[in-house]
Amino acid sequence: MDDPQTTVLIRRAQDGNASAFGELVDSHYDTIYRFAWKWCRHRANAEDIAQQACIKLAASLAQFRFEAAFTSWLYRLVVSCAQDWQRSQQRHLHAELSGDELQPDDSRTEDAIYIGQLLEQLESLGEGMKETALLVHAEGLSHAEAGAILGVSESTISWRVHTMRKQLQRREPLASIHA
Amino acid sequence: MNTHSFEHELKQLAAPPPDPAARERARRAALEEFQRRPGTVHQLHSPRRWRPLGPWSSGLAAASIAAVGVAVYWLLPPEERVLAIGEPATSPSVPTYTELKHDEPEPPQSSTARAERSAITTAPPPPKMELPAVETPPPVMDIMIPQESLPASAISNATDRTRPAVAPAPPPPPLQASTRALEEVQVTGSRRVSREFDSPMAVTTIIADTLESENRDKFQHFDVNPVKRAAEEPVSTFSADVDTASYSYVRRQLDDGVLPPADAVRVEEMVNYFDYAWPAPASRSAPFQPTITVSDSPWGTGKKLVHIGIRGFDLPAARRPDVNLVLLLDVSGSMNSPDKLPLAQRSMALLLDSLKPTDTVAIVVYAGAAGQVLAPTPVREKQAILDALGSLRPGGSTAGAAGIQLAYELAGRSFRKDGVNRILLATDGDFNVGITDREALKSLVERERDKGVFLSVLGFGQGNYRDEMAQTLAQNGNGVAAYIDTLNEARKVLVEQASAALFTIAKDVKLQVEFNPATVAEYRLVGYESRGLNREDFNNDQVDAGDIGAGHVVTAIYEITPAGSSAQLIDERRYATGTDAPPRGRVAPGEYGYLRIRYKLPDSTRSRLIESPIRTRASVPAALRQDVQFSTAVAGFAQLLRGGRYTGGLSFEDVLREAQASRGEDPYGYRAEFVQLVRRAMQARGIQ
CATH class of the missing domain: 3.40.50.410 (von Willebrand factor, type A domain)
Known part of the structure; x- marks a missing residue:
């Protein structure tokens, strides 16, 4: 569960204390931003996602009832903001093809190309795959935690992790194309 | 690429440290939102000024309004709370549910906030059993x-x-x-x-x-049924499903102000929650007959929806076993x-x-x-x-x-x-x-x-x-x-x-549709993901399938893309051979496909067969128009809740309009309740 300090902050914020809420944002912004960045690998977009998540946090903190760890709850919120962002990007793309906006800012390096392709591939494997991969592998969460965040059972997460491994094994090594 | 490297690469994925200026911006924006909360009861009714952040933030506006409601709720003295939350609510179940919700036990170690909450929990009396109190043992x-x-x-x-x-x-x-x-x-x-x-x-x-x-809450994960090419996989087989659990669960989540997890939404159970006027058979010897209609798909230009409706024979009360x-x-x-x-x-x-x-x-x-x-x-x-x-x-x-x-x-x-x-x-x-x-x-x-x-x-x-x-x-x-x-x-x-829940009139009801590649390019079964059967299971009486009770109504919807339509999703195969061509023999330009239903009478182990062609001109009779429209709205809503992969530009607003236009008589108010549910989903979108 959460450390007592966070718990106190949350309760005070829920009681309407703005400085406690500010402190809460401060202490979790890093987590929020880093996950957002991993999602889109683009600084400005990650900042947008993170800001949206913070606003959403303000709007829905009253609903947090200490039934799950705060960080799990927060992750859930950030994931949903990231998904919203992605959907909007896709709509955007269909409407008018915007070039630079979507390009990850580290797109020059070979590693980045590889990661970009990898995440795209994961996405094409099905619903929730990218989310699962990022939470489990990039964030190092347990299957149970990832399940709680994504609202699916632990076994679904395990199944997804297994599927990803199996599917990616079958594919051509992508990085070498660009090497 | 080996698996080690893919997991390893993700582990190595390191975000650059956040920009302090961006952090400050986010903090200010969040604080602004935070401080809007107190004393804003009236804003439940009037949409607030919203400063858009980008093209994708508009959905959040509605979400925040709902959140404001929740926040305000806690700021009011206990005796006013139910009133405050009850005011915008159009469904009477909301205040009741709020009371119930907070009757849940609280841990003994309570802080101020907790204590305040438990104080309210005792305020509404627990729902009393209408049964007389018993002092003697059963x-x-x-x-x-x-x-x-x-x-x-x-x-x-x-x-x-x-x-x-x-x-x-x-x-x-x-x-x-x-x-x-x-x-x-x-x-x-x-x-x-x-x-x-x-x-x-x-x-x-x-x-x-x-x-x-x-x-x-545990739900089996499933993926949405994909679009299939009629030329490559013309036969679709599934089991009937009369369950409605998903609808009630979704309603409960939405009443609580949150969107349900995608896996909790089963499209067919949402659709089957409602009664439609599909005609019933006259005698018990054929326990049901299929009704087939073809209409334009509201979420895919150039696509059509095929409704297959079944109503089970209803038992007169006197003849109930x-x-x-x-x-x-x-x-x-x-x-x-x-x-x-x-x-x-x-x-x-x-x-x-x-x-x-x-x-x-x-x-x-x-x-x-x-x-x-x-x-x-x-x-x-x-x-x-x-x-x-x-x-x-x-x-x-x-x-x-x-x-x-x-x-x-x-x-x-x-x-x-x-x-x-x-x-x-x-x-x-x-x-x-x-x-x-x-x-x-x-x-x-x-x-x-x-x-x-x-x-x-x-x-x-x-x-x-x-x-x-x-x-x-x-x-x-x-x-x-x-x-x-x-x-x-x-x-x-x-x-x-009750008669549907208690009296089974047909066991192991399986449906199979064979699409005609000459008239159908692609098809997709809307929902029924957890009810899919293998093609060969259809004629195998050993394979268990869903049952239909007296008076039960079952509806299945296929979305099809007629051949030659520009709405086709899958490209033609470049190396297609003759085997992909329409089968020798029948071309049947007047049929989209052929429906077969297998079922067993309750006391039988051998299945019977009902067959019917799906005619391209099977338009919707006037008496069924509202039901087709309403079931389509429900199917659209359920798909949106699941993420809307195939629903194109369909929005909750569209669903709301369609559902309102097709409420019909609605003697028990179920359809009116659905309309409220769509409104709730619009509010809850984004809060989670």
Whole structure:
């Protein structure tokens, strides 16, 4: 569960204390931003996602009832903001093809190309795959935690992790194309 | 690429440190939002000025308004809260639910906020049972201790306590004194299972368990049915499904202001929640006939929707067979919530009204151990049944398996050869103690089904609900799985649809559609993901499928792309060979496909076949127009809740418009309620 300090902050914020809420944002912004960045690998977009998540946090903190760890709850919120962002990007793309906006800012390096392709591939494997991969592998969460965040059972997460491994094994090594 | 590297690469993925200026911007924006909250009751009605952040933030505006409502709710003095939240609400169930929600037990170590909340929880009186209070023990009470499910120490302990358990039940503890209620687990049909239970620590654990339970609802994950090419895979096979549990669960989530998890949304169960005017067959010899309509798809230009509607033959009341019913109630500690055991008790009491005086009802409970509360009793002795129902109190852990065994034993003892023998299981889905092996439980249910005892599952409560288990058991037991969240829902399932829930008119109903590649380029079955069958299963009578009760209405929708339409998603194959071409023989330009339905009469093991072509000109008759439109709106809504992969530009607003335009007569107000649900989803979008 959460450390007592966070718990106190949350309760005070829920009681309407703005400085406690500010402190809460401060202490979790890093987590929020880093996950957002991993999602889109683009600084400005990650900042947008993170800001949206913070606003959403303000709007829905009253609903947090200490039934799950705060960080799990927060992750859930950030994931949903990231998904919203992605959907909007896709709509955007269909409407008018915007070039630079979507390009990850580290797109020059070979590693980045590889990661970009990898995440795209994961996405094409099905619903929730990218989310699962990022939470489990990039964030190092347990299957149970990832399940709680994504609202699916632990076994679904395990199944997804297994599927990803199996599917990616079958594919051509992508990085070498660009090497 | 090897697997090590893909996982490793992700692990190495390091975000650059955040920009302090961006952090400050986010903090300010969040604080601004935060400080908007107090004193904004009126804003529930008027949309606020919203500073857009980008093209994708507009959806959040509605979400924040809903959140403001919640925030304001907590800022008001307790006596005004229900009023404040009730004002914008158009469904009467909302304030009730809010009260129920906070009746949940709180842990003893409470901080200020917690204390404030529990103060309110005591304000609304717990819903009272409408049944008379009972001071005497229930009429009959045999106790069966499932030896294999208890530790050795517990067995001796439990045996010692068998006497006290049969003694007059203690006066029911008030619901809000939840701690006490949990300490006094020794109640009808259950008793302290082990010594650990006496220690305060164990009690705390259980309370914590109840609290933690919010996120533990379990749903089987499934992926949305994909678009298929008629030329490559022309045959689509699935099992009928009359369950509606998903709709009630989704409603409950939305009433709570959150969007349901995608896996909880089963499109076919949402669609099948409603009654449509598909014509019924005239005689029982053919238990149903299919109605097929073709209409334009509202979410895909150039696409069409094929509705396949089935209405089961309804039995006149006089001709209903005798019923031998065993109510199996979960009385474990986790049922200690007003929307669980008390609601189950009231629901069961309602059910008695739809039975004949000569039908029999028995009651079995399970918790730490399983016990018979009431031997098979004719419904004409209604008071005895009500008394037994009213005496049940929650407590103890769950041993679902032992309870099921005992229920089957009782059903077998009072078996009616020409009647309906059914177990009605009411639970929040916890089968953790006892036989936890799902397969073992499943095969027990299957064996009993073959002997003629069917099983239906009624799900209650939230937080612990194991949908997957309920589905599995009901599917294998030739029964329905329904989720009961309000007394109104209980009335719908147990009174209005009692004959459907109790009397099976056709077993193993399978549907198969063969699409005509000459007229159909692509097709997609909307929903029924968990009901898919292999093509070869269709003619195999050994393969189990869904059952249809008297008067049941089942609807399936295919979305098709007619050949030559620009809406086609999948490209033609470059290297297609002659085998992809339409089959030799029939081209049938006037048919989109051919529907086959296989079913068995309840007492038969051999299936029968119903066939019908799907004609390209099967337009919608005027009498069915509203029903086709409404079911399409529900299907669209459900798909949106699942993420809307194939729904194009369809929005909640479109759904709302379509649903409002097709409400029709709506005698019970179900469709009006759906319209409210869509509004709630618009508010909840983004909050989660």
